[in-house]
Amino acid sequence: MNPLTPRLVLPLVLLFAPACLDTSQPTPPKNPCDPNPCTQADKTTCANDNGRAVCLCREGTIPRPNGTCEAITTANCPEHPGDSAEPDDCIARAAPLDASRARTQGIEPVGDYDFFRIDATARDAYVLTVTPGPGALLPRVDVFDPEGRWIRAQDGNPGVQVGFKARVSAPYTVRVSHSPRDPSPATGTYTLQLAPPVQDDFGDTPEEAAALVPAPGGTSATLVSGRFEYGQDEDWFSFPVVRDATYRIEFDTTRTVPALAAFIRENVKSPFLTVQNSYVDFKAASSTTVFIDLYSANEATGTYAFRVYEFR
Incomplete structure (x- = not known):
C-alpha cells in the first residue's frame, strides 16, 4: 500500500538508528495444493499463494472479476480487422512475452487492446518498458494476476515502465492500450521490452515480513x-x-x-x-x-x- 500521507496515531519522537535479522527457520508450511482442492468444472489448476490455495481458470476460458470462468465468445474477446497482431484482444488470446527480445507492434484501430502473457515464477519480479513510436500514441500498461484481477497500471509520459511481483507460478497478463489521460483517440506503434526477471528479496505484505531483532x-x-x-x-x-x-x-x-x-x-x-x-x-x-x-x-x-x- 504506499501510504504517502503522514499520520500519527501513537506517541512518537523523531531521532536516529541500527538491527539484526532473525535467521531462525520456521517449520515449512503445508502445501495448500496437496491434495488439490480445486474441483470446480472450470477451475482445476491450483497455485500456492503464500500458503493460500488459488484456483485458476482452465485454458479456453476467461477469468472474470466475480470469480467465474467464461467461455471465449465474440462478446468478451472480439477480433477486428486493421491490426496485424490480432488476435490478442483478451486475456485468453494473450501473446506470449519473455525477455529474449523486444516486441514492436501497434495500437490500431482506435480502441485496440494488446494483451501479452508472462509465464511467471513465484517471487520473481518483472519490469516492462513501453516506448511509443512516431505519432500520437500515449501508451498505458495494465497488469492482471492469474485470476484475471487487476493489479496496477501506469500511464505514459510519453514512455511507461511498470513492475510487479509474481505471487504464484502461473501466467500473468499485461495489456497495452492508448492512455485515457489523453482525451483524444490515437493509434500508433510502440516497442515493448520485458527485463530479465529477478527474485524479490523481501516480502510485500505483513504476513511475509522478515523478522528482525x-x-x-x-x-x-x-x-x-x-x-x-x-x-x-x-x-x-x-x-x-x-x-x-x-x-x-x-x-x-x-x-x-x-x-x-x-x-x-x-x-x-x-x-x-x-x-x-x-x-x-x-x-x-x-x-x-x-x-x-x-x-x-x-x-x-x-x-x-x-x-x-x-x-x-
Whole structure:
C-alpha cells in the first residue's frame, strides 16, 4: 500500500538508528495444493499463494472479476480487422512475452487492446518498458494476476515502465492500450521490452515480513540490506517492542533512503507513522510487534540498508 500521507496515531519522537535479522527457520508450511482442492468444472489448476490455495481458470476460458470462468465468445474477446497482431484482444488470446527480445507492434484501430502473457515464477519480479513510436500514441500498461484481477497500471509520459511481483507460478497478463489521460483517440506503434526477471528479496505484505531483532543501544548491530527490484516494490519487516522503550531505525545515507510506514500488530492497515528520513525514533506505547513497510516514494529502483536499536 504506499501510504504517502503522514499520520500519527501513537506517541512518537523523531531521532536516529541500527538491527539484526532473525535467521531462525520456521517449520515449512503445508502445501495448500496437496491434495488439490480445486474441483470446480472450470477451475482445476491450483497455485500456492503464500500458503493460500488459488484456483485458476482452465485454458479456453476467461477469468472474470466475480470469480467465474467464461467461455471465449465474440462478446468478451472480439477480433477486428486493421491490426496485424490480432488476435490478442483478451486475456485468453494473450501473446506470449519473455525477455529474449523486444516486441514492436501497434495500437490500431482506435480502441485496440494488446494483451501479452508472462509465464511467471513465484517471487520473481518483472519490469516492462513501453516506448511509443512516431505519432500520437500515449501508451498505458495494465497488469492482471492469474485470476484475471487487476493489479496496477501506469500511464505514459510519453514512455511507461511498470513492475510487479509474481505471487504464484502461473501466467500473468499485461495489456497495452492508448492512455485515457489523453482525451483524444490515437493509434500508433510502440516497442515493448520485458527485463530479465529477478527474485524479490523481501516480502510485500505483513504476513511475509522478515523478522528482525533490535540491538541494545550502544552496541554493534547487523546491517540489513535490501533492494527495490521495481518502482512499485515494497519490503516488509517486523520486530518486537517493549512498552516505554525507544526504538531507532537508521538508514545508510550512501544508498537510497526509502520512505517508511510503521504499523502495530493490532492494526496493519493504518500506519501510526509515515516518514522519509535518514533516521527515525519512536517510543512504544505498548508491548507488541511493529511492522515497517519500506518503499520508494518516487517509484524508483535502488538499494537501501538500515539498522534497528532498542533503548530502555
